[in-house]
Amino acid sequence: MTKKPLNKKSSNLTKKQMMEAYEKMLLIRRFEEKAGQSYGLGKIGGFCHLYIGQEAVVVGLQMCIEKKDQVITTYRDHGHMLACGMNPNGVMSELYGRIDGYSKGKGGSMHMFSKDSNFFGGHGIVGASVPLGTGLAFSNKYKNNNAVTLTYFGDGAANQGQVYESFNMAKLWNLPCIYIIENNRYAMGTSVQRSSAQKDLSQRGVSFGIDGEQVDGMNIESVIEAGKRAVQKTRSNEGPYILEMLTYRYRGHSMSDPAQYRSRDEVKEVRDFSDPIENLKNKIISKKFSTEEEIKKINTEIKNIVDLSAEFAAESPFPPADELFKDIYI
Amino acid sequence: MKIEILMPAMSPSMTEGNLTKWFVKVGDFLRVGDPIAEIETDKAAMDVESDSEGTVIELLVEQGQEKIGIKTPIAVIDTNTEKLKGKLFTNTIDDQSATKIKKEEVKITKSTDQGSQTTVREAIRDALAEEMRLDSDVFVMGEEVAEYQGAYKVTQGLLQEFGPSRIIDTPITENGFTGIAIGASFSGLKPVVEFMTFNFSLQAMDHIINSAAKTLYMGGGQLNCPIVFRGPNGAAARVAAQHSQDLTAWFSHIPGLKVISPYTVNDHKGLLKAAIRDPNPVIFLENEILYGDVGKVSLKDDEIIPIGKANILREGMDITLISHSINLRLCEEVADILIKEKITCEIVDLRTIKPLDKNTIVKSIKKTNKCVVVEQGWSQSGVSSEIISVIMEEAFDWLDAPVVRLTGKEVPMPYAENLEKMALPSKEELIKAIKNIL
Structure with a gap:
């Protein structure tokens, strides 16, 4: 197995692809900012893990798969849901704990699902999404439907034992599963440097014969290029594959995290030089795919969508009392 | 000196066994470790090996004799005779044919008819086989369920009928395969997960509680988990603290799980069929010591016993x-x-x-x-x-x-x-x- 170098090559996306990626990333960014704001106003409670900074990962990979493919992730999941095409009104209502939320207000930030969008959650236990995603891939193989599963988890989860139990079975049974390790450098407050013996997480599959590569997860073009390759391999029955996405979250682990384990300068540097949205915007303009004016218009439209989602959520009723005992069994 | 070879206890719960095949005859010379006979217990067929060196002078039970209690003398050997030494036992036995016989003897699954006497073990297997015939989404996953034919012989014959894509041997990784099975159920499959014993389910408790039991609720009713976890629970015989405990109350504490703990042969069959058809996660607690219990199956074709009725x-x-x-x-x-x-x-x-x-x-x-x-x-x-x-x-x-x-x-x-x-x-x-x- 050869370790592939970090891919920095531009993949020359078309205008349409670039604009789509830009809009989707921007939607996630603005949505998460709004969620953060609403949390500060007490409209959202509990745990709320924001995806700001990591948008290129999920948007890029979603552009590599088909409708029949499934997505599953952990609790930093708002971005995944929006990328899967779930309705911002439904996601925001769930954050607000209202009846129009995807889980009727009973799941909250960490637990939303959409069968229609092939999004399987939203799982709150670190590492648990990995066997579950492997199981989705198992079902694809069982049904012989040629679908693949994108199983997301973080650098923290990458140290959980169940991840390796899953790797073993995924390779043993040649399951169509792509493991995406979103390495945002910190498992809550503990950096990869302090938590992981093998810091190159893309090589965590070596013992099982699973190939992997590190990808610049701040660059949407790198993500799409690596993602397409991985999906193609996995769909053509080559078994599981690991993509370690090197990314960064701008906010704390959750809303209540003061993030004292890293410096302001570190965050600023990433924001200033590696921001996936800003960088893509500059590329779009330099390639003359769009103008500052058009971009501004897109920004206004997206801000509208997000504002409306918050208004929608605020007006959605609380779940009625009889919901308390519903959905325990069917 | 003449010594008796006794029927050995081959598992903690074995009290008797059947002698299915003699590998020796009177006059054969045995070395320590040579196989003497094949013994069938309620769990498996195994070879009895000689623990002494000498010549076989008497076989005390017939080939095919059943229900021989443990510690019953089955043969006598004379440790003093030297006359036949040199004639190696292995020359008289074709190991391959012995293996072959074992394979042929594996019973093909055929459901017991209504009203017939059967064991708890067979009733469970029949329930699995019948539901698998009815619904191609049902599959069995667990340790030693396929090629080994089940650690407690419960899944005997299922691999032969349904093949390795539906009777799936897993590595010894309970947390991992439990999560995988739950993930598979999220996309509509109906796994039956066998825990070799429920003691090992403790490794997988997070997925049972947090992934299987709660997802329907957490998703506002969108995503259900039609899965059965089954296997022996409760005290077995002389296997000490980690392998002998009743976890019924643990599972019954969790909203979202259904918990079944049957006693009769008929209930094992009817309730397992109901569990497999149920769209919720069901914990089906068997008991190792009950596996050999014999009783009547009174269920008619396709009949089940409803969950939740004492x-x-x-x-x-x-x-x-x-x-x-x-x-x-x-x-x-x-x-x-x-x-x-x-x-x-x-x-x-x-x-x-x-x-x-x-x-x-x-x-x-x-x-x-x-x-x-x-x-x-x-x-x-x-x-x-x-x-x-x-x-x-x-x-x-x-x-x-x-x-x-x-x-x-x-x-x-x-x-x-x-x-x-x-x-x-x-x-x-x-x-x-x-x-x-x-």
Whole structure:
């Protein structure tokens, strides 16, 4: 197995692809900012893990798969849901704990699902999404439907034992599963440097014969290029594959995290030089795919969508009392 | 010197076995380690090896003889004779043909007919096979379920009928394969996960509770988890604390799970079929010691036994005994003893622990006005605590005496035979408990 170098090559996306990626990333960014704001106003409670900074990962990979493919992730999941095409009104209502939320207000930030969008959650236990995603891939193989599963988890989860139990079975049974390790450098407050013996997480599959590569997860073009390759391999029955996405979250682990384990300068540097949205915007303009004016218009439209989602959520009723005992069994 | 070769105990719960094949005849010379005979227990077929060197001078049981108790002499060898030494045993036996016979003897799954006698083990297998024939989304996953034919022989023959894509051997990674099976159920498959024993389910408890039981609720009813976890639960024989415990109360504590703990052969079959068809996660608790129990299957084709319904195993007037799984055997034995003293016990077989059939419990209390609850699990926060609470809440005025519980002692299961016996509910204790409140 050869370790592939970090891919920095531009993949020359078309205008349409670039604009789509830009809009989707921007939607996630603005949505998460709004969620953060609403949390500060007490409209959202509990745990709320924001995806700001990591948008290129999920948007890029979603552009590599088909409708029949499934997505599953952990609790930093708002971005995944929006990328899967779930309705911002439904996601925001769930954050607000209202009846129009995807889980009727009973799941909250960490637990939303959409069968229609092939999004399987939203799982709150670190590492648990990995066997579950492997199981989705198992079902694809069982049904012989040629679908693949994108199983997301973080650098923290990458140290959980169940991840390796899953790797073993995924390779043993040649399951169509792509493991995406979103390495945002910190498992809550503990950096990869302090938590992981093998810091190159893309090589965590070596013992099982699973190939992997590190990808610049701040660059949407790198993500799409690596993602397409991985999906193609996995769909053509080559078994599981690991993509370690090197990314960064701008906010704390959750809303209540003061993030004292890293410096302001570190965050600023990433924001200033590696921001996936800003960088893509500059590329779009330099390639003359769009103008500052058009971009501004897109920004206004997206801000509208997000504002409306918050208004929608605020007006959605609380779940009625009889919901308390519903959905325990069917 | 002549020495006897005795029928060995080949598993902790084995009391007798069948001698399916002699590998030696009178006059053969044996070295230590040579196979002598093939013994079939309720779990598996295994070879008995010689632990002495000498010549076979007598075979004491016939090939094919069944139910030979452990420690029964099966052959005599003479350790002094040297005359046949050199004629190697292995020359007379074709190892490959012996293996071949074993494979041919693997029974092809054919469901037992209605009304016929069958074992709990076969009833479970029949339920699995029947549901798998009906629904291609049903598959079996677990350790040693396929090629080994089941650690307790429950899945015997299923690999032959359904093939390796539906009878799936896993590595020994309970947390991982439990999560995988739950993930598969999210996309519509109906896995039946075998835990070799429920002791090992503790490795997978997070997925059972957090992924299987809660997802329907957390998703506002969108995503259900049609899965069955089955395997032996409760005390086995002499396997000590980590392999001998009743976890019924653990699972019954979790909203979103259904918990079944059957006793009769018929209930094992009918309730497992119901569990497989149920769209919710179901914990199906078997008991190793019950696997060989024989009984009648009265279910008609395609009939199931509904989850959540207790059964009056025996009617009586003087006291209600409530229990589940193997301790119902204890209740029946005690009821048989007490009937000689003109005390009639009504025995309630809970069958399903969650959801609990409160009506049947309350109805029986209203009839007998006295009750002892028996379980193998530990007393604190146990199944019996729950039942007593239900009786307090819904039948207090009908009681003529405090309800008493007889449970496993609050100790890790000891290995020593005498201590193990003391740790579990006994007939004497049950009789005493009953007489105290009569």
